[in-house]
Amino acid sequence: MYNLPRLATVIAGVAAFASGVHAIQNVTRTGRYLYTADGNRFFIKGIAYQEQGAISTDPNNPFLEPSNFTDPLIDGAACSRDLPFLQQLGVNAIRVYSVNSSLNHDACMSTFSNAGIYTIIDLALPVNGSIDRASPAWTTNLLDLYLNTINVFSKYDNVLAYNVGNEVVIDPTGTGAAAFIKAAARDVKSYLKSISSSALVGYAAIDGDSTWVDPLANYLDCDPSGSNSGDTSIDLFGLNNYEWLQRCGVLQRVRLHYLPPRLWTEVQALFSSPMTDIWSGGLAFSYFPATSSQGQFGIVNISSDGSTVTTGDDFSRLKTQYSEVSPPNSPTLSSAGPNTFSACPQENSTFLASSTLPPTPNDAACSCLESELSCQFTPKTTNTSGIVGTLLDTACSLLGGTGGSCAAISANGTTGTYGSVAFCDPEVKLSFVMSEYYEATGRLATSCDFSGNATVNSGAPSSGATAAVTSCLANPSATAGSSGSSNNKNGAVGLLGNPQAWWGLASRASSASWAVC
Numbered sequence: 001m002y003n004l005p006r007l008a009t010v011i012a013g014v015a016a017f018a019s020g021v022h023a024i025q026n027v028t029r030t031g032r033y034l035y036t037a038d039g040n041r042f043f044i045k046g047i048a049y050q051e052q053g054a055i056s057t058d059p060n061n062p063f064l065e066p067s068n069f070t071d072p073l074i075d076g077a078a079c080s081r082d083l084p085f086l087q088q089l090g091v092n093a094i095r096v097y098s099v100n101s102s103l104n105h106d107a108c109m110s111t112f113s114n115a116g117i118y119t120i121i122d123l124a125l126p127v128n129g130s131i132d133r134a135s136p137a138w139t140t141n142l143l144d145l146y147l148n149t150i151n152v153f154s155k156y157d158n159v160l161a162y163n164v165g166n167e168v169v170i171d172p173t174g175t176g177a178a179a180f181i182k183a184a185a186r187d188v189k190s191y192l193k194s195i196s197s198s199a200l201v202g203y204a205a206i207d208g209d210s211t212w213v214d215p216l217a218n219y220l221d222c223d224p225s226g227s228n229s230g231d232t233s234i235d236l237f238g239l240n241n242y243e244w245l246q247r248c249g250v251l252q253r254v255r256l257h258y259l260p261p262r263l264w265t266e267v268q269a270l271f272s273s274p275m276t277d278i279w280s281g282g283l284a285f286s287y288f289p290a291t292s293s294q295g296q297f298g299i300v301n302i303s304s305d306g307s308t309v310t311t312g313d314d315f316s317r318l319k320t321q322y323s324e325v326s327p328p329n330s331p332t333l334s335s336a337g338p339n340t341f342s343a344c345p346q347e348n349s350t351f352l353a354s355s356t357l358p359p360t361p362n363d364a365a366c367s368c369l370e371s372e373l374s375c376q377f378t379p380k381t382t383n384t385s386g387i388v389g390t391l392l393d394t395a396c397s398l399l400g401g402t403g404g405s406c407a408a409i410s411a412n413g414t415t416g417t418y419g420s421v422a423f424c425d426p427e428v429k430l431s432f433v434m435s436e437y438y439e440a441t442g443r444l445a446t447s448c449d450f451s452g453n454a455t456v457n458s459g460a461p462s463s464g465a466t467a468a469v470t471s472c473l474a475n476p477s478a479t480a481g482s483s484g485s486s487n488n489k490n491g492a493v494g495l496l497g498n499p500q501a502w503w504g505l506a507s508r509a510s511s512a513s514w515a516v517c
Contacts, residue, residue: 031336044281046093076107136177141425161200179413202236222344356416366424368472375448
């Protein structure tokens with residue numbers, strides 16, 4: 001069972017509660033609950049809103065995760081087409097899993113805002129735009145990606161929350177990745193504060209055994225500093241859940257009826273006491289047709305020309321269930337209690353995350369370092385994501401043969417040890433290892449080739465790669481931006497002050513939780 005007494009706001013996978021169309025209000029968290037600006041308790045009554053991208057056939061993709069995506073918030077005509085059906089459902093929130101920050105979202109965001117519909121925006125992107133559960137890291141390229149998306153969406157009044165990750169941790173052996181999720185939450189919260197944004201920060205967890213899911217929730221909520229500031233605490237903890245039952249303040253799991261037909265009878269329980277003591281609503285999966293390891297989902301079909309929406313029986317049943325919910329407006333804002341945070345769980349055999357977090361990625365330091373390295377990665381292809389990993393393996397193996405190691409680029413969320421270059425993007429880390437090998441072999445020209453993917457930097461100082469790291473960390477602006485790197489560097493550190501199924505939301509003393517059904 002899941003014992004969630006300290007959660008601040010839990011979203012249980014159904015959706016939030018809206019009381020009609022009106023000028024959209026700001027939503028904030030107090031204690032373990034969500035409230036609108038007028039002081040009423042807010043329940044998410046929503047639905048996942050994104051057409052499914054192409055599914056990777058890689059055997060290492062058991063969760064049928066997409067290899068690409070279509071941003072659902074760039075087509076104003078499609079959003080206007082779907083709005084009447086979202087209004088029929090009575091939803092007040094949609095969750096969007098991937099957005100393209102280079103495109104315009106004004107029409108869709110305005111359409112939904114005018115209808116009183118909030119958005120929950122995931123910051124990660126498929127394939128290389130998220131924290132890798134197999135080899136987790138929190139790096140400049142990810143931070144830049146996240147902040148670019150926030151910069152694009154910060155002008156809209158109906159962004160309820162940003163998610164920093166989705167199912168990064170999937171079993172006890174991978175719980176060390178939680179340190180990187182928590183670091184992402186820390187840096188995103190810091191940036192939101194710096195731009196005076198009240199948007200919440202969330203994480204969506206996979207369902208699993210309580211021996212590691214419960215500590216994960218507490219860990220993402222806890223304040224390792226003991227200052228009760230919540231600077232590293234998420235606001236919303238989401239649980240992508242196919243089975244649950246609330247009893248006496250404890251979340252117990254029972255099998256949900258999630259194969260067709262979907263009856264949605266769990267909705268009434270989720271929006272009633274005692275569930276509402278912990279959960280703050282949730283989102284159904286999915287508006288558009290979707291395939292997952294759990295089966296086929298989707299409550300509408302779109303015609304091939306994109307002009308017509310046809311609803312299914314699942315749509316009608318969900319509409320009926322949503323129309324009948326009437327969650328309590330309690331506790332009142334004045335009695336919600338202060339924001340307090342969980343005690344950080346101790347590491348054990350089923351939970352392996354250190355309370356020592358990765359540092360904030362420093363764009364300027366990494367840019368400085370890249371310009372100083374003696375052997376630079378100069379790829380022969382524009383698809384660098386397909387070769388960086390292989391080249392890193394090769395370079396680390398060669399470096400190890402000379403008695404060196406790749407410790408400087410390594411990060412371990414279990415031991416809480418992070419190499420001096422671990423926060424740089426993969427291409428800078430590759431240049432660093434190439435340079436270390438090049439220098440270990442007496443700067444032989446043949447040692448800086450790597451099948452034509454590396455070039456000697458004639459302007460590099462003779463002091464070597466390790467000295468360059470020390471220099472750039474001490475004075476990151478020394479040569480920042482002088483290299484010809486193609487990486488996107490937006491000065492994030494300066495901005496930061498240098499420091500499917502139901503988706504449910506549960507509330508902790510300080511953070512929130514959510515789930516999908």
